[in-house]
Amino acid sequence: MQVYVNGEDKELGDGLSLLDLLNILNLPIQRIAVELNRSVVRRAEWASTPLKDDDRVEIVHFVGGGSFGRIEKKMSVESQQR
Amino acid sequence: MSTALTVKETDDVFEIGDLTFTSRLIIGTGKYRSHAEMQRAHEASGAEMVTVAVRRVPLDRSSESFLDYLDPKLKILPNTAGCYSADDAVRTARLAREALQTDLLKLEVIGDQTTLFPDNEQTLEAARILVKEGFVVLPYFNDDLIMAKKLLDAGCVAIMPLAAPIGSGLGVQNPANLRIMREQLPDATIIVDAGVGTASDAAIAMELGADAVLMNTAIAEAQDAAKMAEAMKLAIKAGRLAYMSGRMPKRLYASASSPLAGVIK
Incomplete structure (x- = not known):
């Protein structure tokens, strides 16, 4: 099946849950939030929420910002270590 | 959700909903040259609350949580920065609440890319929806009294008029509007943003x-971000004390400070 994750299309096997998707993407699952077809899916329901063809998934986290924020220029971990 | 913060020097505390702060400075977390510089600035500012933005997780690389770079003592105020419609702001707010388990929200709906002026109409629409959903809403808006009243009527816990365009550094461009807002809304919590x-x-x-x-x-x-952060801490304290003390009236002509009698002839 094909699902759209943060605007990118991903080809996935059938029968996967939202939690399976997060694991496949190897994302840190702390302090993120997930929206499926414009509705928030609570963390406790990730494992029991099946994905289907053409689903739209948004996975968000927090970044530095104040107002609006030119976040594309936001610092990277690398720049701090340099 | 209440935080126990030590009251130092003064009992003049600042409240938002059931939260109590001694610092009247809230700061952002963007545009710093490094995480270390941000941390030094946060510390020097004495701020007890910082705001963070919500963005898509990059899928092509592993990313650490930005929140790990914030002092755990800081209260986090998620914002809807970058949203251009009530719908986007409401979705972003719901995601922020789910990820952080907080009802606090700095609502920001931008109307135009060049000025980054807020879209007051969309902001009000989003505020009404979010208040009904139990959010503690702090909306960014143009410094307009009527809009302020509408946002408060919608149930916003505080209102956040701009001083000047975001990131412009121009300072308070319309002091009369802020004065009028203060006088007409004596009980409102006004945060200049x-x-x-x-x-x-x-x-x-x-x-x-x-x-x-x-x-x-x-x-x-x-x-020097940390130095400016400290300057801001002191300025906010000074400005607050000056406001509380009730300034002298402005006069067009001089008024002698020394007694007029007893001058040698």
Whole structure:
């Protein structure tokens, strides 16, 4: 099946849950939030929420910002270590 | 959700909903040159609350949580920065609440890319929806009294008028509007958000009767962010004290400070 994750299309096997998707993407699952077809899916329901063809998934986290924020220029971990 | 913060020097505390703060400075977390610089600035500012933005997780690389770079003592105020419609802001707010388990929200709906002025109509629409959903809403808006009243009527816990365009550093451009807002809405919590450039701008906002100031760029883009953060802390304190003390009236002509009698002839 094909699902759209943060605007990118991903080809996935059938029968996967939202939690399976997060694991496949190897994302840190702390302090993120997930929206499926414009509705928030609570963390406790990730494992029991099946994905289907053409689903739209948004996975968000927090970044530095104040107002609006030119976040594309936001610092990277690398720049701090340099 | 209440936080126990030590009251130092003064009982003049600042409240948002059931939260109590001693600092009247709220700061952003963007545009710093490094995480270390941001941490030094946060510490020097004495701020007890910082605001963070919500963005898509990059899928092509592993990313650490930005929140790990924030002092755990800081209260986190998620914002809807970058949203251009009530719908986007409401979705972003719901995601922020789910991820952080907080009802606090700085609502920001931008109307135009060049000025980053808020879309007041969309902001009000989003505020009404979010208040009904139990959010503690702090909306960024144009410094307009009528809009302020509508946002408060919608149930916003505080209102956040701009001083000048976001990131402009121009300082309070319309002091009369802020004064009128203060006088007409004596019980409202007014937080000046955006446009402050240096310490005197923050002091002026506080002297006009703001309850607090939120800023990001003024600190992050200063050549020494930590020093500017400390300057802002002091300016906000000075401005608050000046407001509380009730300033002398302005006069067109001189008024001697020394006694007129007893001058040698």
